[in-house]
Amino acid sequence: MILAIVETIVESIAKALNTFGVDLGGDHKVHLERPARAEHGDFSSNVCLVFAKKLGMAPRLLAERLAEMIQADPFEDFLRAEVAGPGFLNFYLADSYLHKITLQVLTEGEDNYARHTFGNGQKVQLEFVSANPTGPLHVGNGWLGSYGDALARLFERTGHDVSREYYVNDTGNQIRMLGESLLARREGRDIPEEGYRGDYVGEIADKYDGPNDVMTAGKFAATVILDDIKVTLERIGIHYDSWYSQASIEESGKVAEMIDRMKTSDLVYEHEGATWLAATKLGDNRDRVLIKANGDITYLAGDLAYHQNKFLERKFDKVIDIFGADHHGQVASLKAGVKALGIAPDCLEVLLGQLVSIAGRKMSKRAGTYVKLDDLVDELGPDATRILSLLSSIDQATTLDLDLVTAQSAENPVFYIQYAYARISSIQAMAREQNLPMALAEANATSASTLPLADVNLALLSHPRELQLVKTISLLPEVVEQATRERAPHKVTTWVRTLAADFHGFYHDCRVLGDDVSADLTDARYCLVEATRISLRIALGLLGVTAPERM
RNA sequence: GCCCCCGUAGCUCAGUUGGAUAGAGCGACUGCCUUCUAAGCAGCAGGUCGCAGGUUCGAGUCCUGCCGGGGGCGCCA
Numbered sequence A: 001m002i003l004a005i006v007e008t009i010v011e012s013i014a015k016a017l018n019t020f021g022v023d024l025g026g027d028h029k030v031h032l033e034r035p036a037r038a039e040h041g042d043f044s045s046n047v048c049l050v051f052a053k054k055l056g057m058a059p060r061l062l063a064e065r066l067a068e069m070i071q072a073d074p075f076e077d078f079l080r081a082e083v084a085g086p087g088f089l090n091f092y093l094a095d096s097y098l099h100k101i102t103l104q105v106l107t108e109g110e111d112n113y114a115r116h117t118f119g120n121g122q123k124v125q126l127e128f129v130s131a132n133p134t135g136p137l138h139v140g141n142g143w144l145g146s147y148g149d150a151l152a153r154l155f156e157r158t159g160h161d162v163s164r165e166y167y168v169n170d171t172g173n174q175i176r177m178l179g180e181s182l183l184a185r186r187e188g189r190d191i192p193e194e195g196y197r198g199d200y201v202g203e204i205a206d207k208y209d210g211p212n213d214v215m216t217a218g219k220f221a222a223t224v225i226l227d228d229i230k231v232t233l234e235r236i237g238i239h240y241d242s243w244y245s246q247a248s249i250e251e252s253g254k255v256a257e258m259i260d261r262m263k264t265s266d267l268v269y270e271h272e273g274a275t276w277l278a279a280t281k282l283g284d285n286r287d288r289v290l291i292k293a294n295g296d297i298t299y300l301a302g303d304l305a306y307h308q309n310k311f312l313e314r315k316f317d318k319v320i321d322i323f324g325a326d327h328h329g330q331v332a333s334l335k336a337g338v339k340a341l342g343i344a345p346d347c348l349e350v351l352l353g354q355l356v357s358i359a360g361r362k363m364s365k366r367a368g369t370y371v372k373l374d375d376l377v378d379e380l381g382p383d384a385t386r387i388l389s390l391l392s393s394i395d396q397a398t399t400l401d402l403d404l405v406t407a408q409s410a411e412n413p414v415f416y417i418q419y420a421y422a423r424i425s426s427i428q429a430m431a432r433e434q435n436l437p438m439a440l441a442e443a444n445a446t447s448a449s450t451l452p453l454a455d456v457n458l459a460l461l462s463h464p465r466e467l468q469l470v471k472t473i474s475l476l477p478e479v480v481e482q483a484t485r486e487r488a489p490h491k492v493t494t495w496v497r498t499l500a501a502d503f504h505g506f507y508h509d510c511r512v513l514g515d516d517v518s519a520d521l522t523d524a525r526y527c528l529v530e531a532t533r534i535s536l537r538i539a540l541g542l543l544g545v546t547a548p549e550r551m
Numbered sequence B: 001g002c003c004c005c006c007g008u009a010g011c012u013c014a015g016u017u018g019g020a021u022a023g024a025g026c027g028a029c030u031g032c033c034u035u036c037u038a039a040g041c042a043g044c045a046g047g048u049c050g051c052a053g054g055u056u057c058g059a060g061u062c063c064u065g066c067c068g069g070g071g072g073c074g075c076c077a
Helices: A002-018 A048-053 A061-072 A096-112 A139-157 A171-187 A199-207 A214-235 A246-251 A254-263 A301-312 A325-340 A375-381 A382-389 A403-405 A413-433 A437-444 A464-485 A488-510 A519-543
Strands: A043-044 A080-083 A088-093 A123-127 A160-169 A240-245 A269-270 A273-279 A288-290 A317-323 A348-354 A357-358 A398-400
Touching: A002 A043, A002 A048, A002 A061, A002 A088, A043 A254, A048 A061, A048 A088, A061 A080, A096 A464, A096 A519, A139 A160, A139 A317, A139 A348, A139 A357, A139 A375, A139 A464, A139 A519, A171 A199, A171 A214, A199 A214, A214 A375, A240 A246, A240 A375, A246 A254, A246 A301, A254 A269, A254 A273, A254 A288, A254 A301, A273 A325, A288 A301, A288 A325, A301 A317, A301 A325, A317 A325, A325 A348, A375 A382, A375 A413, A382 A413, A403 A437, A413 A437, A413 A488, A413 A519, A437 A519, A464 A488, A464 A519, A488 A519
Parallel strands: A123 A160, A123 A317, A160 A240, A317 A348, A357 A398
Antiparallel strands: A043 A088, A080 A088, A269 A273, A273 A288
């Protein structure tokens, strides 16, 4: 319905423009926007500025003509159209359009409001975190973890078939180093230069009673660490569909198979005893080694076999890899390799998150000087941790000041938002106690559509606070779509903060229950409260944050 | 040297893919609780949007060049 009003306005503009011989079928779409200021109306269009030149007319003149035509043939809820500024066409609508949106939210409910189908069931895999199992997760992993999970939730809500995967780097050098560190710890020797020095190594060494074999010890440690990683991720609400082992693909023979197949093209060649991918021909800035001169395969070769598995065996339509910016260097070669495998480059999307650092110190896994995600969650709790990481774009490098974050933990934005939810719950609990018809109907309703909504006069919602609240609620579908398309879950955070602010304002100025509020107004406001609750739950659900009924 | 990201209020960040008078939170100051939770509301203060050009009706947003910060350019993973 919110889309309906947009479409209606666009159509009426298109119809009017048509009489000037402008056809809007092509590249130019009428772009409607919500003016920042209320005096500029409910919706605004810049079409006249765009088409004025083409038509050889002054923008304002064109706008005036259009306004006249639309006034003469008004649509539902239309009040007036005005020309403003250099040639904007501003639309003013009756409040009734907001009342309809309130009704829509209640009818569609948490399951259906702000849900989209544009994903068309497309199989999408998101791979994120994938930290080496050589130590506990650090806060940077948590950042991209929240991001990846929230993005996955957005994809789910927009009609995609989503799978979350963690690629486990359980082989190669770092596992060897981990094994050596473990054995050194067990035998009281010094930890090697490139080894891991965190306390956890000692703890695992105490549990290890296996042979003095480096890889055996390394794999033992990796397994223990990975189990802890899983626990940490679950703590902040991240659950994976699959954990894919790097060792498994390297041991499967698939890598050699893949390289053999690639050799039939002219994209693979031998040079100085190594096997190379001619990545330069595929957009990379240098060629890359697949098989080293000593016969070992490179990380890239394994990664390509892994991606081949994603696309060709598991048939994902789209694969989104989420890496930290420190892996930027491998993107071009990965893309080149995927191209070499005959996979359409657009199917692979690599998103880079700028790094998280801690004020005043360098984080290093080998040195054991990084801040553990678990410690941050201990300090702030899961909800505050997630919101903190979903506040800004992943293009923004974050420097965490732990002292500041801890000191301000009570002022974390998440409480402001959750407090709105708690207030709503409180109103609803009170309403049930007072045997209010709406509250009781809702409590007993199997579906929202059985609510006695027909009896409620939503037109009573006319207070600026009420209207502002509905306006914000009405934006949620667009926010969800945009956040998904732009891979920007932080837009949901920005929106939900606005919603909470609007609700607190409403709560302050508009009582829902009480003797000085008429029964009809109580009903109408109760509906608005419920619509807010639904919207809040949707947004918090997308962010992976809980909605507490009491605080 | 080349590639990616960032530079917006004292601090942390938004900014509707180019729109009208650039917004929040924190911090400072001032008001508001006998009524659904004051973890709230309202007011006030705070800006050459890093700098310089360009594109056009219009630029925080797009292009170019500088300056500053972060990351990357392995037969490591």
